[in-house]
Amino acid sequence: MKTIMGEGSAKGLRFGIAVSRFNDLFTRNLLQGAIDALRRHGARDEDITVVWVPGAFELPSVLRPMAACGKYHALIALGVVIQGSTGHAEIINRQVAASVAQIAADTGVPVIDGVIGAQNTDQAMERSGGKHGNRGWSAAESAIEMASVMKKLGDEAL
Secondary structure: OOOOOOOOOOOOOOEEEEEEOOOHHHHHHHHHHHHHHHHHOOOOHHHEEEEEEOOHHHHHHHHHHHHHOOOOOEEEEEEEEEOOOOOHHHHHHHHHHHHHHHHHHHHOOOEEEEEEEEOOHHHHHHHEEEOOEEHHHHHHHHHHHHHHHHHHHHHHHO
């Protein structure tokens, strides 16, 4: 039996990060967590590209061409959507998650959904560097592992 597993090294891999400016009090923390994780796992600054967009809904608009260009081993989507008095946040979260998954399926490039759906600002803070950790960091770790798995699968096909 052959088993393929990802590794925790980002050395030699290229990453793209799409991040929402909306709720930037939180998204800047997510971005810092993601970059810190990538660096600590061996990524060089020149192997990380950050693209800012207005809001979470716009993330797929840049993730698709980033995935299609063939430059990145994995992509990370970062945003924070906080529930208001309407169902708008739920609609945004579902659409972004579905689009991110579709982009990954269509292109074969791992796209990690690091968008936080929070009920309030306290929850957003807790998940963007507070007591529940930093979703940017964990999204980056997932991106590293998936990039490694996909690289190994590509090597297997040769």
